[in-house]
Amino acid sequence: MSITKRVxxxxxxxxxxxxxxxxxxxxxxRPRQTIRYPFEYYEPADGYRGRIINDLEKCIxxxxxxxxxxxxxxxxxxxxxxxxxxxxFGRCCFCGFCVWVCPPDSLQMTKDHSFPTYNKEDLFYExxxxxxxxxxxxxxxxxxIKQKKIQHEMVFE
Amino acid sequence: xxxxxxxxxxxxxxxxxxxxxxxxxxDRLFYLVVFPGLLxxxxxxxxLILFERKVIARVNxxxxxxxxxxxxxxxxxxxxxxxxxxxxxxxxxRADAFLFRALPVLMVIVATVPIFVIPFGPNVFVxxxxxxxxxxxAIFYLYPLLFMLVGWSANNKYTLFGGLRIAYQxxxxxxxxFLSVASVFALARxxxxxDIIEAQNSVWYLFLLPLGAIIFVISLLAxxxxxxxxxxxxxxxxxxxxxxxxxxxxxxxxMMADRTKILITSAYFAAIFLGGYTLPFPTPLPPYLIMFAxxxxxxxFIVFLNAIFPxxxxxxxxRVGWKYLMxxxxxxxxxxxxxxxxxx
Numbered sequence: 001m002s003i004t005k006r007v008x009x010x011x012x013x014x015x016x017x018x019x020x021x022x023x024x025x026x027x028x029x030r031p032r033q034t035i036r037y038p039f040e041y042y043e044p045a046d047g048y049r050g051r052i053i054n055d056l057e058k059c060i061x062x063x064x065x066x067x068x069x070x071x072x073x074x075x076x077x078x079x080x081x082x083x084x085x086x087x088x089f090g091r092c093c094f095c096g097f098c099v100w101v102c103p104p105d106s107l108q109m110t111k112d113h114s115f116p117t118y119n120k121e122d123l124f125y126e127x128x129x130x131x132x133x134x135x136x137x138x139x140x141x142x143x144x145i146k147q148k149k150i151q152h153e154m155v156f157e
Numbered sequence: 158x159x160x161x162x163x164x165x166x167x168x169x170x171x172x173x174x175x176x177x178x179x180x181x182x183x184d185r186l187f188y189l190v191v192f193p194g195l196l197x198x199x200x201x202x203x204x205l206i207l208f209e210r211k212v213i214a215r216v217n218x219x220x221x222x223x224x225x226x227x228x229x230x231x232x233x234x235x236x237x238x239x240x241x242x243x244x245x246x247x248x249x250x251r252a253d254a255f256l257f258r259a260l261p262v263l264m265v266i267v268a269t270v271p272i273f274v275i276p277f278g279p280n281v282f283v284x285x286x287x288x289x290x291x292x293x294x295a296i297f298y299l300y301p302l303l304f305m306l307v308g309w310s311a312n313n314k315y316t317l318f319g320g321l322r323i324a325y326q327x328x329x330x331x332x333x334x335f336l337s338v339a340s341v342f343a344l345a346r347x348x349x350x351x352d353i354i355e356a357q358n359s360v361w362y363l364f365l366l367p368l369g370a371i372i373f374v375i376s377l378l379a380x381x382x383x384x385x386x387x388x389x390x391x392x393x394x395x396x397x398x399x400x401x402x403x404x405x406x407x408x409x410x411x412m413m414a415d416r417t418k419i420l421i422t423s424a425y426f427a428a429i430f431l432g433g434y435t436l437p438f439p440t441p442l443p444p445y446l447i448m449f450a451x452x453x454x455x456x457x458f459i460v461f462l463n464a465i466f467p468x469x470x471x472x473x474x475x476r477v478g479w480k481y482l483m484x485x486x487x488x489x490x491x492x493x494x495x496x497x498x499x500x501x
Contacts, residue, residue, distance in 0.1 A: 023465070
């Protein structure tokens with residue numbers, strides 16, 4: 001099957017060569033479809049399953065979240081006789097079961113999708129760390145990411 | 158006429174004379190090393206590669222390199238080069254180690270050598286040779302042979318397939334390319350690039366031989382292994398073709414040779430079809446700047462085409478070369494004799 005049999009006549013054959021060139025020239029002046037990710041924040045769509053936070057005032061310490069977790073990444077910590085969930089995000093698969101099962105809706109998923117660390121241990125969020133976003137100034141990863149973190153917090157509020 | 162090049166050479170001569178040194182043929186040396194020669198080529202090469210990455214990104218509606226350097230990622234290519242230089246040179250254990258290491262250097266040399274004879278002005282050339290038009294083609298035809306040797310020397314199936322693909326493609330497009338250039342030789346009645354350029358003083362050969370120019374450009378893209386005809390380097394099929402086993406500075410040298418060849422052939426195309434260093438109307442610009450501008454514009458356009466076209470299948474490539482371009486180029490040669498007869 002030669003290329004001349006697929007197109008009708010010489011005119012269309014020439015158009016198959018000239019049209020892409022014109023389209024390419026047009027694309028040079030079209031707006032870009034991508035963003036400069038670490039420097040520009042792009043808010044994920046609603047229902048995005050990002051980092052999990054726990055509203056410590058709503059939590060009834062039932063630990064159903066630890067029971068349903070398929071990755072067993074939620075562990076319990078007993079503070080003053082109450083059980084609080086702790087999440088190892090290095091193991092979390094962001095399935096959202098814990099949020100779904102939570103009776104008082106105290107566990108919530110946020111749109112935060114990037115919390116890189118240098119150590120695996122830093123991905124383990126203790127019970128009080130789950131309650132709030134960490135202070136951006138304590139963020140040790142880098143200037144750009146820190147900047148992004150501030151932007152993210154503003155968006156989230 | 159405004160003429161910065163000869164002013165620079167004059168100043169250099171005077172500077173050397175003040176030290177009591179007289180360099181015979183300083184202008185030729187200057188042409189070889191600085192302006193139409195090596196330094197200018199390398200300088201344009203840098204921006205050609207940057208332009209290639211930026212323009213492909215732009216056509217894909219992306220940003221491209223942006224982070225390194227203050228404006229538009231201008232230092233990105235330098236960073237890449239530094240990265241290539243500090244990488245280890247890996248020679249496969251079954252490869253022909255001497256050829257494998259020597260060929261990248263040789264290819265850069267072969268790709269750069271034609272600048273010796275391409276004239277950038279009535280007096281701006283390194284050497285004058287009566288058959289310079291033929292000589293450029295002869296050196297240019299060495300390049301695919303070396304590329305085949307590269308494919309063989311690495312002793313890898315992908316490099317070997319790439320080399321064989323180059324052989325097929327090269328055989329199919331060598332003849333149309335040469336016949337289209339031969340039509341120019343027939344029209345100008347000379348092999349000398351300076352004669353050919355002077356003969357286009359009033360009207361460019363692009364308008365006298367449009368068919369020849371089209372054949373030349375298509376065959377040129379095939380010989381350069383640029384995008385519609387990049388089957389020897391088909392990334393999705395044979396990893397990188399003959400370049401598969403190269404790492405570090407050897408890979409950098411092969412890339413440099415590839416881009417240098419684009420620049421040299423752009424200058425050649427400008428000389429034989431676009432009037433070289435002349436313009437059809439009087440200008441205050443010096444001839445070498447005109448030639449340089451034409452060279453750069455053509456090279457950038459070839460790179461721009463790389464962003465647009467998909468790859469053609471290998472049997473289509475061979476068929477277009479043998480079945481369509483070859484008869485058309487013979488017709489074009491006959492037409493050139495007719496046009497030459499009409500002009501004289």
